[in-house]
Amino acid sequence: MSGLEINLVEHARPVSQRLPDEVGRALATSRIVEATPDPYLPGHWVLRASSKVGAVAVTVPGQEPVTLRIAPKVPIDRLFFLLGYSLDPLGWRDGEVEVAEHSELLPALAHAFERQVERALGRGLLQGYRTTDETGLVMRGRLRETEQIRRRFGVSLPVDITFDDFTTDITENQLLRSAVDRVLRMPGVPRAVRARLMRQRTRLADVTPLIRGRALPAWRPTRLNRRYHHALHLAWTILTGSSAEHSSGALHIDGFLFDMNKVFEDFVCIALREAxxxxxxxxxxxxxxxxxxxxxxxxxxxxxxxxxxxxxxxxxxxxxxxxxxxxxxxxxxxxxxxxxxxxxxxxxxxxxxxxxxxxxxxxxxxxxxxxxxxxxxxxxxxxxxxxxxxxxxxxxxxxxxxxxxxxxxxxxxxxxxxxxxxx
Incomplete structure (x- = not known):
């Protein structure tokens, strides 16, 4: 992404950076970083990262976009170990993610997630039964008698029915589809990784994306969805992580952040429980x-x-x-x-x-x-x-x-x- 790029390290010393006032105020309001006007340099803001790591893009019409990257103090592969162990303490060795040569958090996350999705979907999309309620002119499945009487007053057609459909449009695929969409919106995803994610997005084209803002549907690890486990763990992390999405008038913030407070807390508690x-x-x-x-x-x-x-x-x-x-x-x-x-x-x-x-x-x-x-x-x-x-x-x-x-x-x-x- 062209434009101004700012690189910070969590809990490091503050830096003074020239920023549009709208961007500085947006960062301060969102609490992504500590942001205050520099009293000695007009037009500059003093930025200090706390415990949130990742990247966000701030765009204001008529001005160059600003990309803010916050690097963790721990190595990238160690951060992924903490995340992976917290999600699946029994399978973390087999599910150790590949971060390739990426030294930044979001490119490494995008690469790791794409590799896990490829392993999950390599043999085709998982199918399962999904209960569907609909109104139609042909009887299929079971009649919803209460709805038929309440809404149709005894009229025979159309009929309110419920049936189980064997389909790929199930919770597991919906989570993967929505996480792929989320990663594609992240700033700084390498072009090669983005191209591979677009291919995964094509595979999942017939799957209904989850509605943003609603609670995520629960999934349960089973023998049937075993090849999906690692991809679903990462998808869950991506969809429940500290997203940085905010719009105020013409200004827009979009990105993804990990809160290291929660990452550390989750790892310590899970590791103690297992030990x-x-x-x-x-x-x-x-x-x-x-x-x-x-x-x-x-x-x-x-x-x-x-x-x-x-x-x-x-x-x-x-x-x-x-x-x-x-x-x-x-x-x-x-x-x-x-x-x-x-x-x-x-x-x-x-x-x-x-x-x-x-x-x-x-x-x-x-x-x-x-x-x-x-x-x-x-x-x-x-x-x-x-x-x-x-x-x-x-x-x-x-x-x-x-x-x-x-x-x-x-x-x-x-x-x-x-x-x-x-x-």
């Missing part, structure tokens, strides 16, 4: 039913709570993806975790940060029996090492709860007095 399976119990993401007060008026949503088979809370963790600061971890996170431990009746709480080379920190709360732990996960390390680190964290959570794994029998047993205080 704790040998210890028994169940892991709850964005746990509901947790309240701070006796009257249950103040709701709380910890990122991850591990419960015993009987429903008693065993451990709590919260994921915090934040830029490193010289003064260390924000104290507000500690207060929040202390509230979680108090509400759940736990003696230990764990804060998990996306940082590297930061030692484990432990804080014993005064006049209480609560210990707050702060851990750091280095996202730049290889996937196997990253998963090993989450397994070590899971072991620490289990040890604090007084539980050890029985790998052979898949059960758990206590290893001494539990440090958890009574709820």
């Amino acid at each position: 704790l399976l040998p210890y028994g119990g169940r892991g709850s993401l964005q746990a509901r039913g947790v309240h701070l007060d006796e009257a249950a008026a103040i709701r709380m949503r910890p990122d991850f709570v591990w419960y015993s088979d009987q429903g008693a809370p065993l451990a709590v963790a919260d994921a915090k993806y934040k830029a490193e600061k010289p003064e260390g971890y924000p104290e507000a996170d500690l207060y929040q975790m202390l509230a979680y431990c108090t509400a759940l009746g736990l003696a230990e709480g764990h804060l998990l940060y996306a940082k590297g080379s930061v030692p484990h920190a432990e804080h014993r709360v005064r006049h209480g029996a609560v210990t707050l732990h702060q851990h750091a996960l280095d996202l730049a390390q290889p996937p196997d090492s990253l998963l090993a680190a989450t397994h070590a964290l899971a072991h620490r959570l289990a040890h604090g709860a007084g539980i050890r794994a029985d790998i052979t029998h898949g059960c758990h047993e206590p290893v001494g007095p539990c440090r958890r205080t009574p709820p």
